[in-house]
Amino acid sequence: MATEYALRMGDGMRISLTKEKILEELEAGSADAADLGEIPTLSGNKIEKLAEILMMPGKAVSVEQGMEVPVTHDIGTLRIDGDQGNSGVGIPTSRLAGCMLHERAFGADTMELGHIDYSFKPVKPVVANETQAMEVCQQNMIIPLFYGAMPNMGLYYTPDGPFENPGDLMKAFKIQEARESMEHAAEHLTRDTVWVMQRLMASGADGVNFDTTAAAGDADMFGTLHAVETLRKEFPKMYIEVGMAGEIVLGMHGELEYDGKILAGIWPHQQAPLAAKAGANVFGPVCNTNTSKTSAWNLARAVTFMKAAVEASPIPCHVDMGMGVGGIPMLETPPIDAVTRASKAMVEVAGVDGI
Amino acid sequence: MASKEELIQELSDAVISCKKDRVLEAVEKAKGVMEPAEIIEKGLAAGMNEVGTLFERGKLFLPHVMMAADAMTAGVQVLEAEMPVGEQKKKMGVIVNGTVEGDVHDIGKSIVSTMLQSAGFEVHDIGRDVPIRNFVEKAKEVNANMIGLSALMTTTMPGQKEVIELLKEEGMRDRVKVMVGGAPATQAWADKIGADCYAENASEAVAKAKELIVGK
Amino acid sequence: MPISHIMASGMTGIRAAGDLVARMQFSKNMRIKEAKEYVAKKLGVDTMDLSDEYVMRELREELDIGVITSVPTAAKGIAAKMNIEKLLEIEINSCDLFRRQIA
Numbered sequence: 090m091a092t093e094y095a096l097r098m099g100d101g102m103r104i105s106l107t108k109e110k111i112l113e114e115l116e117a118g119s120a121d122a123a124d125l126g127e128i129p130t131l132s133g134n135k136i137e138k139l140a141e142i143l144m145m146p147g148k149a150v151s152v153e154q155g156m157e158v159p160v161t162h163d164i165g166t167l168r169i170d171g172d173q174g175n176s177g178v179g180i181p182t183s184r185l186a187g188c189m190l191h192e193r194a195f196g197a198d199t200m201e202l203g204h205i206d207y208s209f210k211p212v213k214p215v216v217a218n219e220t221q222a223m224e225v226c227q228q229n230m231i232i233p234l235f236y237g238a239m240p241n242m243g244l245y246y247t248p249d250g251p252f253e254n255p256g257d258l259m260k261a262f263k264i265q266e267a268r269e270s271m272e273h274a275a276e277h278l279t280r281d282t283v284w285v286m287q288r289l290m291a292s293g294a295d296g297v298n299f300d301t302t303a304a305a306g307d308a309d310m311f312g313t314l315h316a317v318e319t320l321r322k323e324f325p326k327m328y329i330e331v332g333m334a335g336e337i338v339l340g341m342h343g344e345l346e347y348d349g350k351i352l353a354g355i356w357p358h359q360q361a362p363l364a365a366k367a368g369a370n371v372f373g374p375v376c377n378t379n380t381s382k383t384s385a386w387n388l389a390r391a392v393t394f395m396k397a398a399v400e401a402s403p404i405p406c407h408v409d410m411g412m413g414v415g416g417i418p419m420l421e422t423p424p425i426d427a428v429t430r431a432s433k434a435m436v437e438v439a440g441v442d443g444i
Numbered sequence: 445m446a447s448k449e450e451l452i453q454e455l456s457d458a459v460i461s462c463k464k465d466r467v468l469e470a471v472e473k474a475k476g477v478m479e480p481a482e483i484i485e486k487g488l489a490a491g492m493n494e495v496g497t498l499f500e501r502g503k504l505f506l507p508h509v510m511m512a513a514d515a516m517t518a519g520v521q522v523l524e525a526e527m528p529v530g531e532q533k534k535k536m537g538v539i540v541n542g543t544v545e546g547d548v549h550d551i552g553k554s555i556v557s558t559m560l561q562s563a564g565f566e567v568h569d570i571g572r573d574v575p576i577r578n579f580v581e582k583a584k585e586v587n588a589n590m591i592g593l594s595a596l597m598t599t600t601m602p603g604q605k606e607v608i609e610l611l612k613e614e615g616m617r618d619r620v621k622v623m624v625g626g627a628p629a630t631q632a633w634a635d636k637i638g639a640d641c642y643a644e645n646a647s648e649a650v651a652k653a654k655e656l657i658v659g660k
Numbered sequence: 661m662p663i664s665h666i667m668a669s670g671m672t673g674i675r676a677a678g679d680l681v682a683r684m685q686f687s688k689n690m691r692i693k694e695a696k697e698y699v700a701k702k703l704g705v706d707t708m709d710l711s712d713e714y715v716m717r718e719l720r721e722e723l724d725i726g727v728i729t730s731v732p733t734a735a736k737g738i739a740a741k742m743n744i745e746k747l748l749e750i751e752i753n754s755c756d757l758f759r760r761q762i763a
Contacts, residue, residue, distance in 0.1 A: 100630040125501060151668045157711040158692055159682035160670035162662055193728055196666045198678035199686075227754035229737045231726035231744070232679040233686060234754075243551055256554025260561060260569060262514050264507045293754035296686065305551050307505075326751055328686035339555070340505025354502030370686045379644060380630040405685045405692065410665060413627060417661075421598055425664050432668035442685060442692040444665050 094144045097427045099380040099387050101420035111140050111385045118382070118389030125337075126356040128397040131389060135438050139392065142434050143385055149429045152436045159198035159443040161330070161371075161407050162191055163237050163300050166202055188226050188234065198443075201237035201298050202226055208241035209278070210250075212285045219285075220292035227293040233328060236289040237298035240282065240313045242305035245274035252277075255341060271342045274305075275312035282316040287323070296328025296370075304334035306341030307352040310360075314347050314367040321368025331364040332373030332409055333357070336394050357394050361402035371443070374398040375409040380419050384427050388416035388434055395439035405442035408435050451477055455487025455519075460494055462504075462511035467519040480523035488516045489564075496559060500647045506558060513562035536564040537657035540582045541592035543572035544603030549596035549626070552646075556592060556625065559646040560653060576606045583611075583620050589657045590621040592649070593639075598628045605637040621656045625649060674726050675717075677703065677710040680748060687750045702747055723747060 093105035106114070115136045123130040131139070142150060152158075164171075166187035171177020182190070184202060191197040202223055204212060212219055219236065226234055246254040252274050258267035286297050297320065303310035317329055338360065340353025348366045350359070357374035364372040376391035395415070399406045413419035416431035435441045446454070451474040458466040467488070474483045495512045498504040504512075541557045543549055550572040557569040570582050572594075579591050591611070593604040604624045611617040621640040624633065634642035640656055643649035671678030677699055684695035696707040703723075709715040720727045725747060726740030735743055738758045745752050 100632055102632065149664070149667065155708045155711070156669075157671045157678075158669055159678050159685065160662070160665050161682065168662070191662075192673055195663055196670060196672035196675050196678070197662065198666075198671050198673045198682045224757075227738070227757070231737065231740045232673050233682055243549070246550070249548065254550065254554075256550060256558070257569075259506060259510050259558055260554070260567075262510055264510055268507065290753060291757075293757040295753055326687065326753070330686075337502045340499075340502065340507075341551075343505030343507045353505045356502070365689075370689050381642075381644060404689045405695075412661065419628065419630065423661050423664075428661055428664040429668040432665050436669050442695075443682070444669055 095426070096143060097384040097418050097424060099378045099382050099384065099418055101418035101424055101427070104383060106383065106385065108140060108144065111143055112136060114383045114385035115139050115389040118386035119393045121386075122376070122390045122393035126358065126394060126397060128356070128358060128393065131393055131396070131438070135392075136389070138438055139385075139389055139434055142430050142437070143388070145430070148426050150433050151429060152433050156436055158436055158441065159407070161199040161201075161298075161443055162197050163201050163298055163332070163411075164203045164207060166191075166200075167205060167207070171205065184222050185226050185229065188230055192230055192232050197232060199233040199235065200230070201235040202294075203237045207238055207300070208244055209238045209282045209285055210241065210244045212238060213281060216285060216288050220288050223289055223292040223294050233295040235296050235298045235328060235330065236286065236294045237300050238285075239301045239304065240278055240299055240309050240316075241301070242271075242274050242278050242309040242312060245277050246270065250274065250277075268342050268344070271306070271308035272345075275308045275315070275345075278309070278312035279315040279319065282313070283319050283323075286316075286320055290324050290327060296330070298330040298332060300332050301334040302331055303338045306339040307345050308342045310338050310352050311342075311345040311347060314363060317364070317367040317369055328371075329369045330371040330373055330407065331367070331369040332407075333360060333375040336374075336376045357398035358401035361398050361404070361406065365402065365404040369404060371405045371407050372398070372402055373407050373409050375414050376416070378413045378415075378417060378419050384416065384418065384430075388431055391416040391431070392434055392439045395435060395441060399440050399442070407443035408439065408441045410435065410444050446473065446477075448477060452487045452490070455483060456491035456494060459488055459491025459512050459516050459519075460498070460504075462495075462508045462515060464511075464515040464518050467515040468522065471519045471522055475523075475526075480527050483523055484520055488519050492516050492562065496563070496647050496650060499559070500645065506555065509558065509562050535566050536654070537589040538566045538568070538586050539590045539592055539653065539657075540568045540570060540579060540586065540588045541594070542570040542574040542579060543594040543596070543626075544600050544607070545573055545575050546603065547595050547597055547600035548573050549594070552596070552626065553592075553594040555646045556594070556643075556649045559650050560592075563650045563654070565653060565657075576603060576610055579607045580610050580614055580616065583616065584614075588620055590623060590653060592623045592625070595624070595626040595629060601626075601628055601633065604629070604639065608638055623649065623652060623656070671711050672713070674720065675713050675728050677716050680725075680744065681710060683744070683748060683750060683752075699748070702749075
């Protein structure tokens with residue numbers, strides 16, 4: 090009987106696969122990404138390398154010494170005391186303590202301050218609280234400290250915001266009205282983000298992390314890229330990271346362009362140059378995990394997308410590797426064996442500049 | 445004169461072009477050669493399926509899907525006017541779709557509603573942050589075949605289970621199918637709470653809804 | 661999970677030289693290889709040493725750019741970052757703010 094190796098499904102469940110089956114899954118995952126993104130599949134030796142990583146006997150694996158990369162953190166301050174049920178572990182601590190724990194106890198390379206709602210729009214009424222927290226943290230910390238939040242353009246649509254919900258308009262075949270609603274929302278998203286970050290930069294922030302860009306589709310990305318452009322003009326030395334929400338920019342609007350390129354339907358290797366053009370220093374490509382597929386399929390798919398993004402990007406790429414992305418299972422407590430294998434694969438096979 | 449295969453291709457291409465004029469023109473050309481039901485099934489519906497695939501692949505976008513659906517509807521209306529009563533295209537099924545209470549995520553659920561509607565289902569999108577009872581009440585009101593339940597947070601997923609429990613209490617579970625979706629939902633979760641299916645994305649939601657309701 | 665990543669792939673921040681490499685990526689758009697080479701040159705070490713706690717523990721204290729333990733009189737917070745500015749020849753926003761505040 091052929092030797093079987095312990096892997097995971099995309100939802101985290103343990104499975105056992107033979108080497109032959111692992112290779113088959115890796116090839117299928119890579120082929121799926123290549124087909125969708127019109128990018129090269131992973132070569133035979135890259136597939137072999139991934140298989141080797143997945144079949145390593147240890148529970149935790151790591152990159153070869155000398156290949157380490159910076160690990161940047163999003164929402165980390167809230168992971169300690171957050172109690173929203175799916176990110177935080179509910180230990181009563183201040184955000185300063187959360188930041189310092191990551192710097193001094195956990196060994197994070199960069200850190201981020203964020204607020205519990207984690208979207209830019211709701212920061213406006215509490216911005217003094219955020220600037221105060223930023224100043225106190227910056228006084229005490231050494232590693233780069235960003236302010237981070239999600240563009241989350243959905244908050245600008247009814248019932249949360251002033252503009253009619255384009256989803257409802259689309260269903261009523263009011264396509265032009267839906268598009269206008271998205272354009273208005275994007276303008277407000279740009280304006281609010283810039284306003285918030287002007288204040289955070291005045292309080293000593295190292296920069297900004299846009300988390301889950303394009304979650305609301307192409308107009309969300311349009312608004313974000315314009316915010317990046319405005320911030321870059323105003324703050325030439327600001328650190329700007331643009332992290333994405335998924336591998337594809339959903340075409341909700343369909344006609345919005347940035348730098349002459351249609352934003353709808355673009356993949357990580359096409360997104361990276363646009364983030365750079367807008368003025369980002371670091372791009373955070375994403376590939377979502379399919380919970381019905383194996384970790385081998387998901388990892389090869391994610392590595393194929395990320396490798397193409399790294400090669401096309403004029404700026405460093407810090408791949409997003411949280412719960413349910415980057416080949417990591419969609420589970421609140423992702424298994425360490427799967428996380429460390431995905432981590433090693435992204436650095437050694439995809440060649441990412443950071444995580 | 446164009447062959448049947450060429451006409452079918454022309455009908456399908458017209459839907460993919462998302463242009464109502466082209467669809468109506470193709471329907472007019474095909475009318476003398478093919479039966480209305482065949483024009484709809486082999487030409488227009490096939491084109492719409494391709495539109496769904498192209499959306500998933502990032503080649504067409506949501507406005508295109510809606511324009512294609514609008515164009516197809518116009519073509520179907522022309523054909524139905526000429527079909528004998530009883531042979532007219534029946535709606536594929538009635539679906540109530542929404543995001544469960546406590547969860548304000550709207551966009552993914554709206555895309556699913558749009559794609560289901562484009563595929564020919566009668567969709568009642570009851571929004572986001574919807575109280576559990578509202579799903580069941582709406583299903584009763586519109587005599588739904590299926591309820592779609594979206595949840596984007598692990599904290600709100602239990603709402604999907606509560607709707608299923610309420611359907612059982614109301615004695616409706618046997619006649620109303622339940623589909624679950626959203627980032628933290630999985631097939632294992634669907635199995636655990638007794639949902640009829642789990643869909644990974646919008647096109648899978650359409651395929652599974654067809655399978656469950658129409659049986660194909 | 662973040663700790664799993666740090667253990668698997670990270671440069672471990674101020675335990676070694678992860679913060680310095682990250683600063684070069686963000687302030688000068690440097691890819692990983694270039695950022696490591698730049699920092700290693702400024703520190704007078706090999707790129708391999710940038711993730712080596714043995715090398716970096718002593719070097720960080722000597723350069724007074726912040727260490728992980730509570731060493732009395734060692735630069736902390738803004739003071740450590742001001743030394744990092746000089747070492748890497750970059751400007752750090754919080755240090756600029758501090759300078760404006762005491763001017």
